[in-house]
Each structure stands twice: as C-alpha cells, then as structure tokens.
Amino acid sequence: MDSSTTTAVDMTVVSAENLPLTKQSHRLRDSYVELKIGSTPSGCTKTILSTCSPVWNHHFLVDRSNEIDECPISLTVWHVARIRPPRVVGSVHSSLQDLLQHQRAVGNADICLTLHLNGKPVRGNAYICIRVVGMSLAERAEVARGEMLRNRQDILQFRLSKLVEKLVIVKGAVDHVFELNSHAKDAWKFLSASLTLISAQREQDERVLLLVDAILEVYDLMTTVEGLKKIPAVQKVVEQILKQTVVCGEFIRQYVQYEFLERVWRRMTSDIEEKIQSFIQCFRSLKEQFSQGVTVETLLVSFQANDSVQYLYMKGVLKPVFMDTSSRTPCHPESRRLVIHKIADWIFDKSSANKRVFWLQGGARYGKSTVLTSIANIMREFGYLGAFIFFNKDISKQSKPAHVFRTIAFQLAGFDPRIGEEIERATKEHKNIAEAPFEMQFSNLIDKPLNRAAWDFEPIVILIDALDECEDRARLLQVLCEGLAVLPSYLRIVIASRNSEKESDIFGAFDKHALVESYELSCTQYD
Numbered sequence: 001m002d003s004s005t006t007t008a009v010d011m012t013v014v015s016a017e018n019l020p021l022t023k024q025s026h027r028l029r030d031s032y033v034e035l036k037i038g039s040t041p042s043g044c045t046k047t048i049l050s051t052c053s054p055v056w057n058h059h060f061l062v063d064r065s066n067e068i069d070e071c072p073i074s075l076t077v078w079h080v081a082r083i084r085p086p087r088v089v090g091s092v093h094s095s096l097q098d099l100l101q102h103q104r105a106v107g108n109a110d111i112c113l114t115l116h117l118n119g120k121p122v123r124g125n126a127y128i129c130i131r132v133v134g135m136s137l138a139e140r141a142e143v144a145r146g147e148m149l150r151n152r153q154d155i156l157q158f159r160l161s162k163l164v165e166k167l168v169i170v171k172g173a174v175d176h177v178f179e180l181n182s183h184a185k186d187a188w189k190f191l192s193a194s195l196t197l198i199s200a201q202r203e204q205d206e207r208v209l210l211l212v213d214a215i216l217e218v219y220d221l222m223t224t225v226e227g228l229k230k231i232p233a234v235q236k237v238v239e240q241i242l243k244q245t246v247v248c249g250e251f252i253r254q255y256v257q258y259e260f261l262e263r264v265w266r267r268m269t270s271d272i273e274e275k276i277q278s279f280i281q282c283f284r285s286l287k288e289q290f291s292q293g294v295t296v297e298t299l300l301v302s303f304q305a306n307d308s309v310q311y312l313y314m315k316g317v318l319k320p321v322f323m324d325t326s327s328r329t330p331c332h333p334e335s336r337r338l339v340i341h342k343i344a345d346w347i348f349d350k351s352s353a354n355k356r357v358f359w360l361q362g363g364a365r366y367g368k369s370t371v372l373t374s375i376a377n378i379m380r381e382f383g384y385l386g387a388f389i390f391f392n393k394d395i396s397k398q399s400k401p402a403h404v405f406r407t408i409a410f411q412l413a414g415f416d417p418r419i420g421e422e423i424e425r426a427t428k429e430h431k432n433i434a435e436a437p438f439e440m441q442f443s444n445l446i447d448k449p450l451n452r453a454a455w456d457f458e459p460i461v462i463l464i465d466a467l468d469e470c471e472d473r474a475r476l477l478q479v480l481c482e483g484l485a486v487l488p489s490y491l492r493i494v495i496a497s498r499n500s501e502k503e504s505d506i507f508g509a510f511d512k513h514a515l516v517e518s519y520e521l522s523c524t525q526y527d
C-alpha cells in the first residue's frame with residue numbers, strides 16, 4: 001500500500017533472539033517490550049517467561065501524521081526480576097518513516113534490529129524482530145476492534161510497571177531521609193515480587209484497573225517534588241502506605257491468577273467486590289493523610305477473614321507450648337539481605353509449590369535464628385505467618401518433639417478462622433488428640449484441616465527454628481518427611497538447623513528429599 005494513502009501503521013513486535021541470561025543468577029529471562037513515541041510511553045507487550053527467544057506477536061497501532069512519521073521511536077526490552085524492579089535488556093531507536101522504508105526493502109520478511117545498551121550492542125548479538133505495515137482507515141478500525149480486549153491486559157501491565165517505578169523512587173527517598181523499620185523498608189521488594197509475577201494471559205476487568213489507579217494516585221502524589229520533601233514529616237503514613245501496598249499487591253496477584261478465579265469466583269464475587277472497595281477507600285484515606293501531613297492510625301486492610309476462634313477451648317485440648325518471640329533478635333538491617341531475599345523470593349514464587357520445605361542449614365552461630373526471626377517479623381507484619389516454633393535444648397518443654405504438631409495447629413487456628421474451624425472439628429472428633437501418635441496428630445491437626453479449609457490465598461508460612469536442638473526427633477523427622485507430599489501447595493515451611501556430624505539424621509532426611517529446597521548459610525555476616 002502506498003504510504004500516502006495510509007492513515008495508521010500496524011507495528012508488530014514479533015520476537016527477540018539471543019537475549020542474555022541474567023548476570024547474577026544466570027537464569028533465563030522473563031521479558032516484555034515497551035514502545036515509546038518520542039518520550040511518551042505507548043504501551044507494552046505481555047511478559048513471556050523463562051526464555052532467551054521470546055515470541056510476543058504483539059500489535060501496536062500508531063496513527064500517522066507528519067510529526068509522528070519523523071518522531072523518534074524506541075522499543076525497549078525489559079527483564080522482569082523477582083524481587084527487584086524491571087531492568088533494561090536493550091533498546092532500538094528509529095523513526096516510523098525509517099521503519100516503513102526498511103520494511104519496503106525487506107518485503108514480507110521481519111525487520112531484525114540489534115539491541116543496544118548504553119550505546120553498545122547487547123552481548124551475545126541480541127536482536128528484536130518487528131513488522132511495520134501501513135493501514136487504511138477501515139483496516140485500522142477492524143484491527144482496533146480485535147485488539148480491544150488484549151489492550152486491557154496491556155493497560156494493566158503498563159500501569160503496574162509504572163507503579164513499580166514509583167515505588168523505587170519512594171524507596172530511594174525514604175532511605176536517604178530516615179530509617180524505616182526493616183519490615184516497611186522491604187515492602188517495595190515484596191510488592192515488586194507480586195506485581196512482576198502477575199499473569200498477563202487472561203482478560204482483566206475494570207475493578208483491578210480501578211484499584212491499581214487508586215494506588216498510583218498515592219504514589220504520584222508522593223513522587224512529586226513537594227511530596228518527596230514532605231516524606232520526613234509523615235513517616236508513619238509512609239510506613240502504612242508501604243505495608244498496605246504489599247498486602248494489596250499480593251491480593252492483586254492472587255485475584256488475576258486463573259486457579260484463584262476458578263476456585264472462588266462463584267462463592268466470593270460479592271466479597272471480592274467489597275474487598276476491592278475497602279482497598280480503594282484505604283488508599284484514598286492514606287492519600288488524604290499524606291497530602292495534609294496528618295497521621296491517623298489506619299487499620300491495615302487484609303484479605304483474610306477475621307472471625308474469632310475458640311482460643312481457650314483449643315488451648316486446653318491441644319496443650320501447645322508457648323513460644324515467646326519478644327526477646328528474639330532479628331538480623332541487623334544491613335546484614336543477611338541476600339538470604340532473606342532468597343527465602344522471601346522462594347515463599348512468593350508460585351513454582352515453589354514443587355518444594356514444600358526451605359531448609360536453611362549452617363554452622364553454629366552463623367545467624368540462622370536471626371534470619372528466621374527476621375523472616376517471621378516480615379511475614380507476621382504482612383499477614384502470612386501461620387506458625388513459628390523453635391527448639392531450645394536448655395528448656396525442657398522446648399526441647400521435646402511431642403508438642404510440635406499441637407503447637408503448630410494451635411497457631412494456625414489463630415491465624416485464620418476457617419483453618420481454626422477445621423482444627424476444632426478434629427479436636428472434637430478425636431478427644432485425646434494431644435496424646436495421639438505423631439502420625440495421627442499430623443494427619444488430623446495439620447494435613448486434613450489445611451486441605452479442607454477454604455483457603456483462597458497463598459502463601460501460609462510455617463517457620464521451625466533450631467531443629468537440631470530437638471531431642472528424640474527420629475519419628476518426628478520420619479512423619480514430617482513422609483507427610484510433605486500431602487500438604488497443600490500454598491504452604492511454605494522454612495526449617496533451620498545445624499549441619500554438623502551430630503545432625504546427620506537431619507541431613508539424611510532433607511538433603512535428597514524431592515520436596516526440600518536446601519540452602520547452606522555461609523559464615524559471612526554481610527552478604
């Protein structure tokens with residue numbers, strides 16, 4: 001078609017080849033492409049997971065004019081990380097006029113353009129393939145109709161990517177102005193993990209977009225010049241915003257996943273509508289507080305139920321051991337960040353469902369307990385900590401294995417009433433469950449309640465520290481290892497222990513277990 005008769009251009013981002021592996025972990029990349037016309041972002045492709053040769057076949061419709069034809073155009077390939085903001089892999093820069101001329105020169109073949117980063121070709125000869133086709137007004141309208149639903153996904157992903165960028169700006173300002181508590185300081189990392197893992201494969205409705213817009217309004221205000229100056233005066237508001245954003249980010253991730261929709265849509269449509277409205281109202285309130293510089297204690301909106309459970313009844317039946325965590329010391333804010341992020345990444349990564357246990361092993365005084373305490377504080381702060389138990393050889397009750405499943409069950413019952421109802425049912429069906437064998441306790445207090453409970457969100461985290469200080473643990477290890485396969489996929493268990501010769505039984509139980517992820521902690525304090 002003659003370029004003079006075209007009113008629009010269909011620019012198709014076809015694929016990329018030879019994208020380099022990530023530098024630190026040498027993993028395959030999750031990547032998407034962003035189009036900019038001039039300095040204005042014009043949209044993004046969906047994210048393609050775990051490949052150096054992603055195929056998008058994504059259409060961008062560009063209306064033509066003399067100004068647009070000569071305007072600089074950039075296509076940027078972004079790498080989506082787990083707990084960090086997206087990073088640029090490489091870009092190509094051209095103009096619509098030059099791309100149309102290039103397309104005429106190659107005919108019906110794809111245009112292959114070398115990706116550059118910081119003025120140099122990306123290592124490994126990475127390149128992107130596109131097609132550029134002129135369209136009449138009628139053709140453009142037809143394609144636009146076909147792309148409408150797909151563009152809704154692009155809008156969501158684009159807004160989420162912008163939200164991550166705003167988070168990075170706020171995090172940088174916070175770090176330079178004052179020291180937030182370690183939980184709030186890590187908020188942007190966990191939110192990034194949730195947002196960048198959101199599936200872009202399904203059509204999304206307007207409710208998610210409205211919620212993301214409400215969050216963006218808060219961060220738009222915070223990242224203005226005036227907003228950044230105001231941050232020191234409203235530290236508590238900033239902490240509340242970060243905490244609420246993390247919880248909301250995980251809710252969005254769960255909401256858009258196919259499995260979540262299939263499980264809960266029929267029975268929870270009205271609840272979800274109400275929950276989204278609660279999130280939106282919370283962010284509007286926080287925005288108003290930030291704007292006025294006034295701190296009001298805003299209740300953290302969670303997506304868990306908040307019905308009471310019969311605490312006193314189950315405490316009498318289960319006879320749990322009290323776990324006093326108030327005196328436990330977490331890591332120094334600047335130490336053990338690598339392992340903390342690795343564990344958090346594992347907890348939030350959906351593929352971790354293939355591994356039920358993260359086994360943190362290391363020598364004496366390597367900091368395993370402080371790491372687990374830090375993880376416990378973070379997970380408790382954001383509503384994911386189902387149970388936290390620890391052994392102590394110097395305290396008789398805390399050195400015996402008899403209490404393990406009873407104490408975990410008691411804490412899980414307090415974590416969520418739906419799980420509590422199932423555990424309560426088990427205690428009534430089995431009157432002497434506290435004195436029952438380990439196998440029976442595990443089956444009736446852990447396995448069956450967790451699998452029966454209408455739990456619609458993930459993860460639930462169980463932490464077990466200092467397993468090496470547990471006496472007579474052979475049967476406990478056997479029951480636990482044999483039972484991992486029947487536990488629900490949303491459960492994440494983190495266990496810490498020494499790995500010396502005295503703990504050869506723990507090593508033998510976990511080291512080659514198909515459902516255990518093993519990580520050996522080094523003696524280095526700052527990693």
